[in-house]
Amino acid sequence: MTARPIDGKATAARLRGEIARAVAQAPAAPGLAVVLVGEDPASAVYVRNKGAATREVGMRSIEHKLPATATQDELLALVARLNGDPEVDGILVQLPLPRQIDAQAVIAAIDPAKDVDGFHVVNAGRLATGAEALVPCTPRGCMILLREAGATLSGAEAVVLGRSNIVGKPIAQLLLQADCTVTIAHSRTRDLPGVCRRADILVAAVGRAEMVRGDWIKPGAIVIDVGINRVPTPDGKGRLVGDVAYAEAAAVAGAITPVPGGVGPMTIACLLENTLTAARRRRGWK
Numbered sequence: 001m002t003a004r005p006i007d008g009k010a011t012a013a014r015l016r017g018e019i020a021r022a023v024a025q026a027p028a029a030p031g032l033a034v035v036l037v038g039e040d041p042a043s044a045v046y047v048r049n050k051g052a053a054t055r056e057v058g059m060r061s062i063e064h065k066l067p068a069t070a071t072q073d074e075l076l077a078l079v080a081r082l083n084g085d086p087e088v089d090g091i092l093v094q095l096p097l098p099r100q101i102d103a104q105a106v107i108a109a110i111d112p113a114k115d116v117d118g119f120h121v122v123n124a125g126r127l128a129t130g131a132e133a134l135v136p137c138t139p140r141g142c143m144i145l146l147r148e149a150g151a152t153l154s155g156a157e158a159v160v161l162g163r164s165n166i167v168g169k170p171i172a173q174l175l176l177q178a179d180c181t182v183t184i185a186h187s188r189t190r191d192l193p194g195v196c197r198r199a200d201i202l203v204a205a206v207g208r209a210e211m212v213r214g215d216w217i218k219p220g221a222i223v224i225d226v227g228i229n230r231v232p233t234p235d236g237k238g239r240l241v242g243d244v245a246y247a248e249a250a251a252v253a254g255a256i257t258p259v260p261g262g263v264g265p266m267t268i269a270c271l272l273e274n275t276l277t278a279a280r281r282r283r284g285w286k
């Protein structure tokens with residue numbers, strides 16, 4: 001079998017188009033505030049891309065840059081200001097933060113109604129209890145791609161590799177809500193290949209380059225590869241690979257997301273969707 005590739009780039013472009021149309025009809029342009037602390041080059045690229053994507057759908061991008069030496073109190077004061085600003089619908093503090101700042105304390109300070117990353121414990125709790133929540137962007141993007149791939153979710157065996165608060169656990173919650181039978185595997189799981197082979201739906205979010213091999217995959221399974229890992233190449237530039245050995249897996253799976261071009265583009269599209277959702281709920285728009 002040769003797996004169908006699941007095109008995250010095209011799906012994300014379609015979603016961004018739908019968001020742009022909704023924004024054009026909204027009473028005002030939603031505002032997304034992105035806070036970058038320090039000079040981490042990867043974070044700077046993410047923030048730039050998020051700003052560009054925000055403007056492209058007609059929303060306002062409000063960018064705040066603090067020096068790497070910023071204190072926790074300074075960052076908390078900025079978050080408090082953004083919480084109180086009626087023109088700001090979403091607040092995203094780019095992670096990781098410099099070591100003098102407690103990321104959990106900063107996330108906890110964000111108004112849950114503006115928490116477009118969906119990392120606040122209130123949103124995590126709402127998701128876990130099936131209440132209306134702002135759902136973390138990457139997990140939400142994975143669910144859209146599963147539906148795009150035509151996955152039958154109800155009753156399916158789903159295995160999530162990885163149990164982080166921002167990816168693994170929320171994906172598991174969403175799969176459970178969609179009536180999958182969910183197993184969450186991690187670094188202490190025994191017989192990882194055997195657990196993965198049970199999966200009709202396999203989501204890999206471990207951050208280990210090409211760890212999931214072709215013989216870990218059930219024939220016909222749908223594979224969502226969240227991992228983004230840079231591996232060395234002879235020219236020194238490196239290339240991006242996922243947590244799944246793509247060519248091997250594609251020979252067995254029914255459908256699979258590529259890296260790059262799979263889950264990655266969905267994350268920003270879902271961030272924009274969350275910002276629109278936050279604006280609608282907070283401002284009482286239909």
Ligand code: NDP
Pocket residue numbers: 138161162163164165166167168185186187188192205206207208226227228229263264265267
């Ligand atoms: P974390 O490092 O926070 O979590 C990794 C998880 O994988 C942990 O639960 C860990 O287990 C588990 N794990 C690590 N090594 C192994 C192993 N050898 N066997 C089994 N389980 C293992 O990572 P994130 O969840 O933040 O991210 C995961 C990947 O997804 C990364 O590659 C990241 O770059 C990517 N990512 C991609 C995004 C996108 O937009 N596409 C967005 C966010 C992340 P334990 O808990 O036991 O330590």
